[in-house]
Amino acid sequence: MIRLEGVSKRYGEQVAVQETTLAFPEGELTVLIGPSGCGKTTTLKMINRLIQPSSGRIFIGEREVTAVDPQDLRRGIGYVIQSIGLFPHMTVEENIQVVPRLLGWPKARSAARAHELLELIGLEPGRYAKSYPKELSGGQAQRVGVARALAVDPPVLLMDEPFGAVDPLTRERLQDEFLRLQGELKKTIVMVTHDIDEAIKLGDRVCVMNVGAVEQLGTPEEVLANPKTRFVRQFVGSDRALKRLSRLRVRELMRPAAALELSASAKDAEAALARQRTVYVTRSGQLVGWLDRRAFAFDPVIERAYTEVSPNYAASEGDDVRQALSKMLSQGVAELPVVAASGELVGLLDLTGILAVTVQAAPDAAEAA
Amino acid sequence: MLLATTGDRLNRVTVLAAIVGLLALLGPSWLLLKANRLVAGEAVGAFALSSPYAYALLGVWGLLLVVSFFRFPGRAWGLALLCTLALTLALLLIGAGSSALLAASSDPERARVSLQGGVWLTLLALYIGFFGTLGEAPQRSGARALMVLPGLALAVVLVLTSFGSVGLAQELTSQGGDFTAEVLRHLALAGTSVLLACAIGIPAAIWAARREEAARLVLPTASFLQTIPSLALFGIMLLPLARLGREVTVGEALLFSAVGLALMFAALFLSRRVSGRARGLFTLLTMLIALLPVLLLTVMVAVVLNDVFVALFSLDLGALTFPSSLSAPLSSLGVRGIGTAPALIALTLYALLPIVRNTYTGLVEVPGAATEAGRGMGMSPGQILRRVELPLALPLIMEGVRASSVLSIGITTVAFLIGAGGLGTFIERGISQQVPDLILLGALPIIGLALLADALLRGLGQLVTPRGLR
Numbered sequence: 001m002i003r004l005e006g007v008s009k010r011y012g013e014q015v016a017v018q019e020t021t022l023a024f025p026e027g028e029l030t031v032l033i034g035p036s037g038c039g040k041t042t043t044l045k046m047i048n049r050l051i052q053p054s055s056g057r058i059f060i061g062e063r064e065v066t067a068v069d070p071q072d073l074r075r076g077i078g079y080v081i082q083s084i085g086l087f088p089h090m091t092v093e094e095n096i097q098v099v100p101r102l103l104g105w106p107k108a109r110s111a112a113r114a115h116e117l118l119e120l121i122g123l124e125p126g127r128y129a130k131s132y133p134k135e136l137s138g139g140q141a142q143r144v145g146v147a148r149a150l151a152v153d154p155p156v157l158l159m160d161e162p163f164g165a166v167d168p169l170t171r172e173r174l175q176d177e178f179l180r181l182q183g184e185l186k187k188t189i190v191m192v193t194h195d196i197d198e199a200i201k202l203g204d205r206v207c208v209m210n211v212g213a214v215e216q217l218g219t220p221e222e223v224l225a226n227p228k229t230r231f232v233r234q235f236v237g238s239d240r241a242l243k244r245l246s247r248l249r250v251r252e253l254m255r256p257a258a259a260l261e262l263s264a265s266a267k268d269a270e271a272a273l274a275r276q277r278t279v280y281v282t283r284s285g286q287l288v289g290w291l292d293r294r295a296f297a298f299d300p301v302i303e304r305a306y307t308e309v310s311p312n313y314a315a316s317e318g319d320d321v322r323q324a325l326s327k328m329l330s331q332g333v334a335e336l337p338v339v340a341a342s343g344e345l346v347g348l349l350d351l352t353g354i355l356a357v358t359v360q361a362a363p364d365a366a367e368a369a
Numbered sequence: 370m371l372l373a374t375t376g377d378r379l380n381r382v383t384v385l386a387a388i389v390g391l392l393a394l395l396g397p398s399w400l401l402l403k404a405n406r407l408v409a410g411e412a413v414g415a416f417a418l419s420s421p422y423a424y425a426l427l428g429v430w431g432l433l434l435v436v437s438f439f440r441f442p443g444r445a446w447g448l449a450l451l452c453t454l455a456l457t458l459a460l461l462l463i464g465a466g467s468s469a470l471l472a473a474s475s476d477p478e479r480a481r482v483s484l485q486g487g488v489w490l491t492l493l494a495l496y497i498g499f500f501g502t503l504g505e506a507p508q509r510s511g512a513r514a515l516m517v518l519p520g521l522a523l524a525v526v527l528v529l530t531s532f533g534s535v536g537l538a539q540e541l542t543s544q545g546g547d548f549t550a551e552v553l554r555h556l557a558l559a560g561t562s563v564l565l566a567c568a569i570g571i572p573a574a575i576w577a578a579r580r581e582e583a584a585r586l587v588l589p590t591a592s593f594l595q596t597i598p599s600l601a602l603f604g605i606m607l608l609p610l611a612r613l614g615r616e617v618t619v620g621e622a623l624l625f626s627a628v629g630l631a632l633m634f635a636a637l638f639l640s641r642r643v644s645g646r647a648r649g650l651f652t653l654l655t656m657l658i659a660l661l662p663v664l665l666l667t668v669m670v671a672v673v674l675n676d677v678f679v680a681l682f683s684l685d686l687g688a689l690t691f692p693s694s695l696s697a698p699l700s701s702l703g704v705r706g707i708g709t710a711p712a713l714i715a716l717t718l719y720a721l722l723p724i725v726r727n728t729y730t731g732l733v734e735v736p737g738a739a740t741e742a743g744r745g746m747g748m749s750p751g752q753i754l755r756r757v758e759l760p761l762a763l764p765l766i767m768e769g770v771r772a773s774s775v776l777s778i779g780i781t782t783v784a785f786l787i788g789a790g791g792l793g794t795f796i797e798r799g800i801s802q803q804v805p806d807l808i809l810l811g812a813l814p815i816i817g818l819a820l821l822a823d824a825l826l827r828g829l830g831q832l833v834t835p836r837g838l839r
Binding site for chain 2: 048050070071072073074075076079081082083084085086087088089090091098099102132133134148158
């Protein structure tokens, strides 16, 4: 756990961070977010003493950071900077081994660790260990930057806009990968970003800052559903109801779907269609299309009467609800079948279900308007 | 590379080379026959030498001209072969022509043959020819070396074996061992001054890259030093150095330097504990205290290093002598008003600028992300310098050392003015005796050495450039 107790940073008359008291819980990812100049980066850099606090105390666990030699301190904290900052004259492997080498690890051990990390981030060591940073794509370089920060398995990771230097498509993929990684590693992470969507997607907790002070600290859901101050409400945006949906997974909102196997008898189909207007059609569990009353009445053979759908018509159970809603709107339907990664039909998501969770935020939305 | 892009069918550069070569060959003056060393002579054209080499050379230049117009796979190798052939034939023509002229003269003992415009123009044509060939050659350095080096090796052999009758070679013979001695002296002076300039310039540039005030002091100083005329510098140093050499003993000088350095380190140590504005003042004070002792020590190191170089180059370490006792005057070490000491000081000051400027630029241009990453991962300032900044700046630093070396080999020519010798000696003798061949005997090796240093340090620079930066 990282604790800041009454920490301030002043540059002459200018106050960058003001009397801030904060705690970052163990094993969680806390995002510091705010407009530029709000003190988020200063706060981050005071934790590993790249910036000296003017007053106040900072603890990592029970250790006060000012009591430790700054270089020793930093070697024990993973650090990822915005522009990644890989050393261009060192190979990927050498870059990852920087901190192990500084700590005097034996060569064999640090080399083995570098290979292990390359595998962890999905870069094949045989192919990439001896490459130079200029030979990597932006996304690969960013992953190596993360691997380098993890080299000595530090309990704490500081990340300064770690996904800032890559294109939006790659960023989304890297964020997903990173979430998966963090799910396994459970590091205590403090991350700075100015992208509210990134904060909501990645953060276990979000800390909104403005002019050197914390405006609100809470889970993304709390911050979105219940902005404490006018500034936070403005900052998270008028579409915060929509943003909250991106925290929800489709599988959390879906309900069971009525399904009919292609091989089912006409009688079964009749029975199913008596209960509702349309049913989804599957072939050994895999979604293949849907069948409605009118078509079946016209030609009562399932295989001829059903309407085929393409695989990406359905929502994935792992998608966030915001993506699924967007799919509904673009396809002009009020409900979507939900499939697992295997393509198996697992349920359906409809507007009623989405509305049920968004109305909780409605009073605030009215207030904001 | 600029003119002969690989896509072109026509190699404009080698066309130019062939035309220049043909003009030189067909021109009226190839060699000059003089009845003796001093009188005016009579120019002889290449074809007047009645040597078959002239016709062969004509053919090769013509072929080069034709080949330059038609592109075919591997043409670069063909061009390289033709240039090498032209080089060989030109040298053979000079050697054979000189012998023929001498033999036909009325008094072969006294007569001299000098190289004339045609020869120099031919050399220029060959240079252009090789340049144009490399322009369309593959980028592999092995292939490029293979195109040029055999020709150069052949040229060295031919010059050594067949130039006996050329006036230049006769001047060389009459200078005897002097020539080798002056070449070694020249190299030692230039080498020592570049080494010293590195030892002073690189730390100064690191300091300048760290602190803006230092940059405002160091960079203009290095530039200013280049503007001082060498003659004035020699004049200013003459008396102080002479007195120093006469009146101060080796022991005293060593003691003074040691005390000065000790004071400097003590002050440096203390200045780490002082903070804020006082620290800058402290640093300035430290520098003032250390200035004279460090200068004195540098001069002593310079003259000794220079002697070591001369001894090493001449493979005669026995020639290295040191003062027998600490009470000997500094002049016994070589610190005098004239000689190597003032020459080395001046040359070192001139050699500083390229090194300081390139090191400074190299360090300042290290990406901020790299140093920040280093700091964030817990590197100390020294580790950041050694493991991040210097490796990244190394290609530029090497480029500075290369420029400085080429410059120094050229400037060392003036060292004879203050009695330090070097190849300038022959130029001066040639001027005072009005013997052009003697001037060339001094000038040509200087050009050769400069080109050699340039090539070697370029190669070294490539070698030390980290692969990730290439």
